Amino acid sequence: MSGSDRNICACAHVLGFGYGASRSCWLGRRCGGRFRGVRCDRGCCLGKRRRLIKAYRKLATYVRHDYVEGLFGEPAWEHKQSVKVYGADERDEAVLREVELTVRAWPLGMLGYLVTWCNEDGEVLMHSLTTRSRLFRPRVTVGPYRITLGRSRLADLPATAPEDFGPWPAVGARRFSYAEQHYFGNPGGYLHWVVGVSDVGSPASPPVGCNEWKQPQLADYREHARINSVLIVGSTIDLDSVLPYGIAPDHDRVRLLELRHPFRVALVRRGREAQQFLQRWRSRTQPTGAPLPGLNRTADAGSEPESGGP
Known part of the structure; x- marks a missing residue:
């Protein structure tokens, strides 16, 4: 080489x-x-972005956690969270029961985040992708549609029917989130496709005034807000127990990890090395006790001429 x-x-x-x-x-x-x-x-x-997108497209619900770890390495965060799932009782009637899932999150450098929700058997029941950089605009599939995270708007997907669940907007003192689900039946693998806006991702448009929204205000928000997160949910998960903040990693958790851009760190390091080199060079070229040229000119410009004798 x-x-x-x-x-x-x-x-x-x-x-x-x-x-x-x-x-x-x-x-x-x-x-x-x-x-x-x-x-x-x-x-x-x-080509890191291309490899990340290629690895993400190999993901699917109900795969093993070891398979995901083989694609993206070890996760940076891992915690437990209670979620409600649908099941059947002794009379084969649908009931909701609460289970504890393991939530794992990966920082994709400065580009975004990947999150998986696994049961006790290590089976992935949900996974999400979030972009946080304009340099990372992956094209993902939402049922029969294709969107671009960070670029596509919510209105690029069909509006949620009134009889469906959602949407889930939320605005707090520090955090905000918006999520809406799309269900396509058998063509969509009986999965729930959740798209929205997270305060972890970018660009992020908070749903201001969502508590008083009517249908026109919701349509206006969907027309302008860009999608920065997508969550793919298995058919047995109760969405109300996950959304709206479950569409992306927990902001209060991931913000504690300082992700500094390598290019910025390199510039600062090179700048300090250049300053140290310049000081060494001046110390070798200038005689002992002589002022530096830059300092000498500054002192001459700021001093007043001495008055002559009588």
Whole structure:
């Protein structure tokens, strides 16, 4: 691998396009094809967004948690949460019972979040994807429709029928969320597709005044608000026990992890190194006790000329 190729790999690592979980990654097509097929020594490469989207499209409800961990690595957060699910009693009548699910969340760098809800057997009953950057605009499937997170509006999907559940808007003192569900029966795998706006994602439009909304206000909000989160729910989950804040990770939990942009960190580090180098260079070139050129000019400009003798 040539020196210029190594520099490009290093720049890709600094810009945050690397994917640490991949061992056989290559520089992608974003360099114009000049370095296609060049392997990166750091285990990362350009095209992180493409790999994340490709890994997400391999997800589905009722897969094992170990399968998800093999795609995205170990989760950063894990906690228990009670959820109501539909079941059958001794007389085969539908009843609601409360179960405890394990909620796990992955930070996708500075791009977004992935969340899964698993039962005690490690089976994924729900999973969601949230974008938090304009650089991450994945196209996802919502039944027979395709939307782009961070770009598509709520009105791009059909309005929720009055006899259906939802929507679920909420505005608090610090947090807000909006969620609406879409159900397509057998063509949609008998799954509930929930889309909405989360305060964790971006862009985020709070549903201000949602407690007093009528149908015209709801239609106006759906016309302007952009979708930043999508949640795919199994057929046995009671949505009222999850939404609206369950559409994305818990904001009060994930905000404690400081996610600093690698490019910004590299710029600060390089700036400090340049300042230290400049100070060393001036100390070598200037004689001992002589003022620095910049400081000398500043002092001369700020001093007043001395008055002459009589």
